Amino acid sequence: MAVNGQWCLIESDPGVFSELIKEFGCNGLQVEELWSLDESAFTDLKPIYGLIFLFKWKGDSEEQGKVLYGDTEVFFAKQVINNACATQAIISVLLNIQNPEIKIGDTLTQFKEFTSSFDPALKGMSLTNADRLREVHNSFARQNMFEFDSKIPEKDDDVYHFVAFVPYKGRVYELDGLKPGPIDHGSYTDDWISVVRPLLQTRIAKHAATEITFNLMAVVGDKLLDLQKQLESVMGDEAFVGDIKEKIRVEEEKRANYKIENIRRKHNYLPLIMEMLKILSEKGMLLPLTLKAKEKIAAKDAPKKESSLS
Amino acid sequence: PANGSANGAAPKETVTPANVISKEAIDGLLECPDTVAKLEQHLPEALRGNPEVMRSTLNSPQFQQGLQLFSSAFKSGQLAPLMKSLGFTDSAGNAAAGGDFEAFVRAVADATKE
Numbered sequence: 001m002a003v004n005g006q007w008c009l010i011e012s013d014p015g016v017f018s019e020l021i022k023e024f025g026c027n028g029l030q031v032e033e034l035w036s037l038d039e040s041a042f043t044d045l046k047p048i049y050g051l052i053f054l055f056k057w058k059g060d061s062e063e064q065g066k067v068l069y070g071d072t073e074v075f076f077a078k079q080v081i082n083n084a085c086a087t088q089a090i091i092s093v094l095l096n097i098q099n100p101e102i103k104i105g106d107t108l109t110q111f112k113e114f115t116s117s118f119d120p121a122l123k124g125m126s127l128t129n130a131d132r133l134r135e136v137h138n139s140f141a142r143q144n145m146f147e148f149d150s151k152i153p154e155k156d157d158d159v160y161h162f163v164a165f166v167p168y169k170g171r172v173y174e175l176d177g178l179k180p181g182p183i184d185h186g187s188y189t190d191d192w193i194s195v196v197r198p199l200l201q202t203r204i205a206k207h208a209a210t211e212i213t214f215n216l217m218a219v220v221g222d223k224l225l226d227l228q229k230q231l232e233s234v235m236g237d238e239a240f241v242g243d244i245k246e247k248i249r250v251e252e253e254k255r256a257n258y259k260i261e262n263i264r265r266k267h268n269y270l271p272l273i274m275e276m277l278k279i280l281s282e283k284g285m286l287l288p289l290t291l292k293a294k295e296k297i298a299a300k301d302a303p304k305k306e307s308s309l310s
Numbered sequence: 311p312a313n314g315s316a317n318g319a320a321p322k323e324t325v326t327p328a329n330v331i332s333k334e335a336i337d338g339l340l341e342c343p344d345t346v347a348k349l350e351q352h353l354p355e356a357l358r359g360n361p362e363v364m365r366s367t368l369n370s371p372q373f374q375q376g377l378q379l380f381s382s383a384f385k386s387g388q389l390a391p392l393m394k395s396l397g398f399t400d401s402a403g404n405a406a407a408g409g410d411f412e413a414f415v416r417a418v419a420d421a422t423k424e
Contacts, residue, residue: 269376272352
């Protein structure tokens with residue numbers, strides 16, 4: 001499926017990203033999508049180790065914060081290729097996690113050590129050439145049934161851009177691979193989200209005005225591990241046990257769904273669709289269904305013609 | 311027809327496999343146990359053996375994406391060799407080479423009449 005050395009486009013989805021980081025070898029983390037910038041939306045997800053902000057890129061530049069040049073302690077890599085930018089944003093978050101309880105795994109640890117003395121451009125090159133990371137990333141590529149489908153223009157071929165926000169030793173950084181360095185957004189005391197939330201509000205307000213689509217993902221602590229710990233700590237207190245068990249059930253169901261969705265995502269439906277067409281044809285249903293579909297399209301087109309005449 | 315949009319009108323929408331394999335078509339296929347068994351062979355093992363999983367798979371955004379991909383590929387005409395290799399007739403294959411799904415369906419229907 002994947003051409004040698006290339007990074008395929010992958011879907012931006014919490015189920016994809018959660019499984020992706022597990023396969024990188026990370027433990028104790030998952031990815032959640034944020035649907036609102038309300039304080040409570042963030043509170044529910046804590047601890048939050050990093051945010052990934054996706055928006056349709058129009059080539060304009062953000063003028064918030066201060067760009068840092070040269071060597072920085074915070075991990076920052078320049079973006080070398082487009083298709084990997086979601087994964088690059090996630091890896092940037094993972095490599096900047098300071099909590100010793102979170103294990104990012106051998107692959108990422110080795111990569112971090114190997115590139116520690118590199119400048120951002122060379123870090124970006126190294127990331128692009130990291131075979132194991134690319135292999136995992138590409139295993140989530142949306143199905144390519146045919147060699148040639150890359151030539152067919154897709155309607156969602158618009159360029160999306162991902163940037164990461166991370167807390168690092170008391171300061172909030174924005175990691176945008178198109179910038180020369182990490183952007184320093186100032187210090188925080190207890191809660192880094194209190195710095196990043198207004199920042200995102202301003203940015204989304206600006207984007208909403210120009211109808212740019214965006215979404216927001218959070219790299220957070222493993223909810224199931226957390227709930228199991230909670231269950232142990234309240235053992236015996238029936239009032240809490242039922243509540244926590246229900247949350248565990250919901251989380252497990254969510255993961256089971258992610259798993260099924262990822263299996264569906266990776267599957268090639270070509271033989272199935274061919275079989276469907278054959279069966280429909282054998283049953284004599286193919287022509288009537290086609291004519292019906294044609295009528296539907298004609299009916300959909302008709303009102304448009306009327307309005308263009310008036 | 312390629313320059314039909316020269317006057318500014320949107321290019322005419324044609325029937326694609328994605329239009330034809332509609333929810334209604336899928337529901338029809340799922341009514342017959344023999345058909346379900348045949349279709350299941352083309353799904354990953356983890357998605358077999360459960361009619362509800364089968365139904366939700368065929369209604370999932372991932373399958374829809376596969377259908378859209380198939381439709382684009384059909385339109386490009388490049389699925390024709392595949393259609394021929396799967397036992398559709400030469401005339402159906404030729405229609406497929408033109409990327410016109412309706413013409414393909416008509417050619418298939420004509421062949422089965424004979």
